[in-house]
Amino acid sequence: MIETRLTFVAAVAVVFVLGVIVELIRRHRLQERYALLWIATGGVMLVLAIWRQALDGFAHLIGVAYPPSALFMVAGLFVFVVLLHYSTVLSRLSDQNKTLAQKIALLEQQVREKDERRPRRVA
Amino acid sequence: MRKAAIVPAYNEAGSIGVVVAEIRAADPELEVVVVDDGSTDATAELAHSAGATVLRVPYNLGIGAAVQTGLQYASENEFDLAVQVDGDGQHDARELEQLLAPILSGEADIAVGTRFAGDRFYRPSVARRIGIALFAGLVSLIVRQRVTDTTSGFRAMNRRGIRLFAADYPHDYPEVEATVLVFRHRLRMVEVPVTMRQRETGRSSITVFRSLYYMGKVSLALFVGLLRPRPAAG
Numbered sequence: 087m088i089e090t091r092l093t094f095v096a097a098v099a100v101v102f103v104l105g106v107i108v109e110l111i112r113r114h115r116l117q118e119r120y121a122l123l124w125i126a127t128g129g130v131m132l133v134l135a136i137w138r139q140a141l142d143g144f145a146h147l148i149g150v151a152y153p154p155s156a157l158f159m160v161a162g163l164f165v166f167v168v169l170l171h172y173s174t175v176l177s178r179l180s181d182q183n184k185t186l187a188q189k190i191a192l193l194e195q196q197v198r199e200k201d202e203r204r205p206r207r208v209a
Numbered sequence: 210m211r212k213a214a215i216v217p218a219y220n221e222a223g224s225i226g227v228v229v230a231e232i233r234a235a236d237p238e239l240e241v242v243v244v245d246d247g248s249t250d251a252t253a254e255l256a257h258s259a260g261a262t263v264l265r266v267p268y269n270l271g272i273g274a275a276v277q278t279g280l281q282y283a284s285e286n287e288f289d290l291a292v293q294v295d296g297d298g299q300h301d302a303r304e305l306e307q308l309l310a311p312i313l314s315g316e317a318d319i320a321v322g323t324r325f326a327g328d329r330f331y332r333p334s335v336a337r338r339i340g341i342a343l344f345a346g347l348v349s350l351i352v353r354q355r356v357t358d359t360t361s362g363f364r365a366m367n368r369r370g371i372r373l374f375a376a377d378y379p380h381d382y383p384e385v386e387a388t389v390l391v392f393r394h395r396l397r398m399v400e401v402p403v404t405m406r407q408r409e410t411g412r413s414s415i416t417v418f419r420s421l422y423y424m425g426k427v428s429l430a431l432f433v434g435l436l437r438p439r440p441a442a443g
Contacts, residue, residue, distance in 0.1 A: 187266045188281060
């Protein structure tokens with residue numbers, strides 16, 4: 087009985103999270119490319135929450151005695167992958183950010199130099 | 210022959226005017242390029258009125274990116290030589306002639322001012338000395354050449370060096386990695402003994418936490434850097 091309830095709670099939670107993700111994409115608050123990993127996470131969680139045999143089989147395969155623990159482990163693994171992915175995105179962004187700032191400094195200097203060479207117009 | 214002195218400066222209003230003036234007095238042929246790394250004080254204005262070309266990055270990027278900005282300027286404007294001089298006044302402009310000599314003679318692609326080679330007198334704190342010695346040993350092994358001062362930012366380079374660093378320069382605490390980068394790109398490096406002064410104004414950016422970050426970051430960059438394919442000569 088407890089296990090049925092757990093299945094139900096897990097399924098509802100995953101469906102809710104997937105709903106939030108879809109809504110965020112709809113409002114252009116989340117790009118599809120960053121949503122995909124979350125949707126994959128949600129999808130796998132949903133399958134394992136509903137399909138008890140799959141979860142039991144998987145738990146047995148990796149030597150986890152209590153199947154719901156395997157569910158948490160899978161969730162943790164996916165979150166880890168998502169975070170690592172974000173770190174790479176962050177690194178790329180900060181690199182691009184630096185390049186932009188440097189470009190601005192060089193361009194601004196060129197503009198200032200041109201301004202200084204040209205005689206000021208009298209208003 | 211176009212020569213640039215790249216001066217990274219972050220809130221160095223107290224010393225930047227003097228630094229620029231000293232460089233210009235030491236070598237009037239040097240175009241002084243001050244890179245204002247997002248200062249909130251009058252660093253840029255003071256540098257400008259002292260006669261420097263000023264590059265202002267829109268926000269603080271860190272020393273590595275600031276120096277790189279100056280080298281990008283030197284690269285775009287086809288300078289033949291660039292020398293990095295810190296904006297806090299610790300690098301003595303009177304040493305410029307010696308530092309530039311191996312570049313001008315074509316003996317080396319990059320010359321690094323070192324506080325340890327020769328009989329010059331420099332005694333940093335024990336912790337700092339251990340850190341410097343550790344990285345100096347490690348880098349010497351990697352580049353198969355004796356390197357004594359891996360923390361020195363007082364360095365001069367020719368056009369090959371300018372082009373290399375304009376394209377690829379470490380983000381923060383760049384000196385150690387830059388040395389290895391020079392070796393991997395097959396540039397010739399020499400060390401030149403110099404004397405450095407105590408900081409005139411401002412505070413050194415070194416704290417315990419930062420030292421730990423420094424050790425970790427630089428070690429990681431060194432070892433991962435070795436795993437990258439070595440670029441072709443050229």
